[in-house]
Amino acid sequence: KVVAIATSARGVPLEVMRVVLLGRTLDRRLRQGAFTAADAPRLRAAFEKAFAGLDLRVVRAALKDVLTGVSGLKSAAVKSAREVAGHPTDPEAVNQAEPTVQAGATQVQHALDRPEMLELFAKFDRRVDEALARA
Numbered sequence: 398k399v400v401a402i403a404t405s406a407r408g409v410p411l412e413v414m415r416v417v418l419l420g421r422t423l424d425r426r427l428r429q430g431a432f433t434a435a436d437a438p439r440l441r442a443a444f445e446k447a448f449a450g451l452d453l454r455v456v457r458a459a460l461k462d463v464l465t466g467v468s469g470l471k472s473a474a475v476k477s478a479r480e481v482a483g484h485p486t487d488p489e490a491v492n493q494a495e496p497t498v499q500a501g502a503t504q505v506q507h508a509l510d511r512p513e514m515l516e517l518f519a520k521f522d523r524r525v526d527e528a529l530a531r532a
Contacts (some may be wrong), residue, residue: 411453411456411457413505414453414456414457415448417509418444418448418518418521419444421518421521421522422440422444422521422522422525423440425522426440439529439532440525440529442528442532443525443528443529443532444525444528446524446528447521447524447525447527447528448521450524451517451520451521451524455513455514455517456514456517
């Protein structure tokens with residue numbers, strides 16, 4: 398999946414945001430102590446509903462600028478993904494990502510910390526909570 402995301406220039410911002418939002422949603426529910434395996438289908442449905450209705454123009458613009466601004470990010474990400482896939486039990490393979498990938502990750506994090514992105518995250522969290530309450 399990492400290779401597919403890294404090689405899909407058009408879908409990268411959307412897929413990056415999907416992964417970020419899914420991770421944030423799961424982390425938030427786990428921290429609240431309100432999540433069990435039995436809740437997974439309901440949470441997944443709420444996530445999909447909230448994601449489908451979200452205006453992602455801000456996200457696409459911010460992440461596209463970042464991802465296209467890092468020279469060699471695509472090839473470095475593919476190389477790192479292949480190395481990790483070749484050594485799935487070696488934690489060092491994961492930790493020794495290409496410097497270009499590390500730089501790209503840092504820039505993506507800065508983009509995600511922008512006020513408009515934080516506002517989008519808060520709105521998304523509310524939408525997930527509302528969808529869960531209705532389910």
